[in-house]
Amino acid sequence: xxxxxxxxxxxxxxxxxxxxxxxxxxxxxxxxxxxxxxxxxxxxxxxxxxxxxxxxxxxxxxxxxxxxxxxxxxxxxxxxxxxxxxxxxxxxxxxxxxxxxxxxxxxxxxxxxxxxxxxxxxxxxxxxxxxxxxxxxxxxxxxxxxxxxxxxxxxxxxxxxxxxxxxxxxxxxxxxxxxxxxxxxxxxxxxxxxxxxxxxxxxxxxxxxxxxxxxxxxxxxxxxxxxxxxxxxxxxxxxxxxxxx
Numbered sequence: 001x002x003x004x005x006x007x008x009x010x011x012x013x014x015x016x017x018x019x020x021x022x023x024x025x026x027x028x029x030x031x032x033x034x035x036x037x038x039x040x041x042x043x044x045x046x047x048x049x050x051x052x053x054x055x056x057x058x059x060x061x062x063x064x065x066x067x068x069x070x071x072x073x074x075x076x077x078x079x080x081x082x083x084x085x086x087x088x089x090x091x092x093x094x095x096x097x098x099x100x101x102x103x104x105x106x107x108x109x110x111x112x113x114x115x116x117x118x119x120x121x122x123x124x125x126x127x128x129x130x131x132x133x134x135x136x137x138x139x140x141x142x143x144x145x146x147x148x149x150x151x152x153x154x155x156x157x158x159x160x161x162x163x164x165x166x167x168x169x170x171x172x173x174x175x176x177x178x179x180x181x182x183x184x185x186x187x188x189x190x191x192x193x194x195x196x197x198x199x200x201x202x203x204x205x206x207x208x209x210x211x212x213x214x215x216x217x218x219x220x221x222x223x224x225x226x227x228x229x230x231x232x233x234x235x236x237x238x239x240x241x242x243x244x245x
Contacts, residue, residue, distance in 0.1 A: 001033040001226050001243045002120060002161075002205065003233025004059065004088060009037060011044035017236055018048035024240035029053070031226065033243045034086050035233065039074060046083030057086030057120070060094060063107030065115055076108075076115035087112050088228075090122045090146060092165045102145025109146070113154050120159045120205065120228065121147055123186065127166035135164075136185045143189045155194050160204045161228040162186060167208030169230060176214075179206045180221030187223050212241035219245060 009017065014037055025033065034055035037045050045056045062073040079087055089112060090105035105121065112119040123146070125138040139162075150158070162182050164174050174182070183204050191199035206218055207228030218224055232238040 001031050001239075002057065002086065002088075002228045003033075003035045003239050004091070004207075004228055004230050005035065005037045005041070005234060006059070006093070006230060007038060008234055009041055011041050014041040014044040015048050017234075018045065018054070021236035021240055022049070022052050022054065024236060025053070025243050028244050031243060035239075036086065036088050042079070042082050042084060055085040056083055057088060057117075058084050059088050059091070061087050061089070061108055061112055061117075063104055064111050076112040076117050080115045080117055085118060086159075087117045087119055088122065088161075089119045090142075092122060092124055092163050092168060096165070102142055105142075105146035106149045109150065109158065110154065113150075113157055118157060118159060120161050122161045122163050122207070122228070123147075124163035124165050124207075130164065130166060135182060139182065139185055140189060143186065143193075148189075148193050152194055152198065155190075155198060156201065158202070159226075160186060160190075160202060161207050162204060163207035163228065169209070171209055173209040173211075173214055174206075176217040176221050176224075179208075179218055180223055183221065183223035210242060212238055212245070215242045215245045 034057050036057040036059050058079040061076040065075045065077040089108045094100040109119045123139055123142040125135045129138045167173050187199050203225040205226040205228045206224050210227045210229045211232045
C-alpha cells in the first residue's frame with residue numbers, strides 16, 4: 001500500500017501526519033506500506049518514520065546516477081542516500097504534463113534499480129483509450145516500451161502500478177471487475193515476457209481514487225496486490241484505514 005502525496009504538505013505537516021498515522025498502523029503486518037512525499041519533505045518523513053514499518057519513496061528520479069548539470073533533477077542514488085526505499089516512475093501526471101515517455105520510464109527504472117531502490121512503475125490508459133476499447137493495447141505499448149527492456153533479474157525487483165488516468169483525482173473509480181481485468185492483462189504481458197514464476201511473483205498495485213470505502217472490493221480481485229493511493233493518503237485516518245482494510 002503506497003501513498004503518493006503529489007505536490008502537497010510541508011515538512012512540519014509531514015511530521016504531524018506520521019505522528020497521527022503510525023500509531024494507527026502499529027499492528028499492521030499483513031502488507032508493506034510506504035509514503036512518497038515531495039522531495040523537500042523526504043528528510044522529515046525519514047526521520048518521522050524511523051523504527052516503524054513505513055517505507056519512504058520519491059515521486060520521480062533522473063535516468064542515471066551520474067551527478068551533473070541537470071537543474072531540478074535528483075538522482076536515484078541521492079534518494080537512496082536520503083533514506084528512501086522506493087520511487088514512483090512514469091506516473092500518469094509525469095506522462096501527461098512533463099513529457100514522460102516509455103523510453104525515459106525504462107531509463108529511470110534501470111537507474112533506480114542500480115541505486116538499490118524499488119521502482120513502482122506506472123502504466124495506464126486515458127479515458128479516450130478506454131472508451132475506444134484500446135485499454136489492453138495501451139498497456140501493451142507501455143509495458144513493451146517501459147518495462148520489457150529490463151532483464152529478468154531487474155524485473156524481479158520492481159512493482160507495477162496500474163492507473164487508469166480517467167480515475168485519478170476525478171472521484172471516478174474503475175469497478176473492481178474493470179481494474180481486475182486490466183491487472184489480469186498486465187500479468188499476462190509479464191508471463192509472456194518473463195515467464196509464469198515472474199507473473200505470479202510481481203506485485204501489481206491499483207491506483208485511481210482508492211478510498212477506505214472501496215479498497216476491500218478492489219483487493220478482493222485476485223490480480224490486484226495492493227494500491228497506489230493519492231488523495232486519501234494525505235489523511236492519516238484514511239490511509240491507515242486503507243492499510244488496515
